[in-house]
Amino acid sequence: MQRILMIAFCGLLVTGCSGTRVVLVPDPDGKVGQVSVATQAGEAVLHKSGETTRASASDSKPANPEVWSQDQIQDVFAAALANEPLPPQRHRIHFATGTADLPAEAGPVLQAIKQAVEQRKSCDISVIGHSDRAGDDAWNRDLSLKRADAVARALKLAGIADACMDIRYYGEHDPVVPTADGVSEPRNRRVEVEIR
Amino acid sequence: MEKRTFSGHREWMTALSLFLSAAAFAEPASDPRIGTIKTSRPEAVVLHQGAEQPAQVGSRIYRGDTIVTRSDGAVGISFMDGAVLSLGPDSRFTVDDFLFKPANREVSFLSTLAKGTATFISGAIGRISPESVKFKTPTATLALRGTKILVEVK
Numbered sequence: 001m002q003r004i005l006m007i008a009f010c011g012l013l014v015t016g017c018s019g020t021r022v023v024l025v026p027d028p029d030g031k032v033g034q035v036s037v038a039t040q041a042g043e044a045v046l047h048k049s050g051e052t053t054r055a056s057a058s059d060s061k062p063a064n065p066e067v068w069s070q071d072q073i074q075d076v077f078a079a080a081l082a083n084e085p086l087p088p089q090r091h092r093i094h095f096a097t098g099t100a101d102l103p104a105e106a107g108p109v110l111q112a113i114k115q116a117v118e119q120r121k122s123c124d125i126s127v128i129g130h131s132d133r134a135g136d137d138a139w140n141r142d143l144s145l146k147r148a149d150a151v152a153r154a155l156k157l158a159g160i161a162d163a164c165m166d167i168r169y170y171g172e173h174d175p176v177v178p179t180a181d182g183v184s185e186p187r188n189r190r191v192e193v194e195i196r
Numbered sequence: 197m198e199k200r201t202f203s204g205h206r207e208w209m210t211a212l213s214l215f216l217s218a219a220a221f222a223e224p225a226s227d228p229r230i231g232t233i234k235t236s237r238p239e240a241v242v243l244h245q246g247a248e249q250p251a252q253v254g255s256r257i258y259r260g261d262t263i264v265t266r267s268d269g270a271v272g273i274s275f276m277d278g279a280v281l282s283l284g285p286d287s288r289f290t291v292d293d294f295l296f297k298p299a300n301r302e303v304s305f306l307s308t309l310a311k312g313t314a315t316f317i318s319g320a321i322g323r324i325s326p327e328s329v330k331f332k333t334p335t336a337t338l339a340l341r342g343t344k345i346l347v348e349v350k
Binding site: 018020025032033057077080123 | 271273278334335341350
């Protein structure tokens with residue numbers, strides 16, 4: 001009896017332990033990154049769209065990568081792919097040097113943000129203030145917060161609840177375009193709004 | 197609007213943190229949420245500190261939580277760093293560690309897919325520190341570099 005149970009159990013193991021399948025696909029922006037799949041016995045690196053490997057056991061090497069078709073991907077991942085949340089949507093508002101005054105051009109961006117929030121019924125929004133590197137660091141930190149606050153106030157006036165906004169400020173330390181200290185760079189003077 | 201976070205650039209922070217107290221860069225402790233459920237199809241549950249709750253749209257996800265889907269279930273989650281996860285049926289996923297304090301360059305996103313299917317798009321943590329995003333499965337460890345992957349464990 002025990003032996004029969006063992007055989008049944010191992011039979012289950014064979015189907016139940018067929019391992020880990022990994023497929024690399026483009027992200028929502030169309031970019032294809034890289035993923036390494038490592039076991040105790042070795043590693044396979046995927047870096048092409050649709051490339052896939054399987055690690056059948058932790059003590060054997062992952063299979064040589066091959067490329068899967070859309071049909072093969074759908075066969076395995078249809079349900080997970082059909083239920084993916086929308087990727088986060090990001091908007092930028094740029095500021096004049098040294099100020100946290102909302103520019104006139106902010107109007108349409110604020111409208112687009114409000115629309116996206118309503119469409120997604122989102123209560124999960126980050127408002128992130130940034131500065132360039134003109135001016136000293138402490139001042140820029142303060143300025144980046146004031147910019148984030150200005151955008152958050154405008155969004156609140158547009159009807160977005162305070163409680164749904166997470167306000168962050170990075171000062172001059174997360175530039176779009178890295179520059180030397182003291183450099184004025186319009187693209188870095190911004191507030192980014194991420195709607196999830 | 198009670199949550200405010202200052203986050204700095206990593207190299208700069210590394211240098212500066214030698215000189216300044218950590219308190220100046222305190223991150224908010226007010227909301228330890230790491231993600232929010234955006235899509236859900238029954239049956240799906242969240243195991244949070246030993247308690248089982250239905251996985252509903254809008255439910256918050258915390259570090260250490262496990263998400264379980266049954267035969268027709270599915271769950272989609274957006275994380276605070278912009279990463280997006282979708283779980284298919286008969287899946288079990290745990291967030292082992294989620295640390296998002298870019299000011300101190302303390303970022304980490306470690307998770308385990310014990311079974312089932314998942315799609316995953318990495319977010320800011322993967323951008324700031326690609327080596328910090330890892331997926332474990334019973335047979336392998338996956339290290340992501342700014343990308344989208346599909347994973348099946350069976």
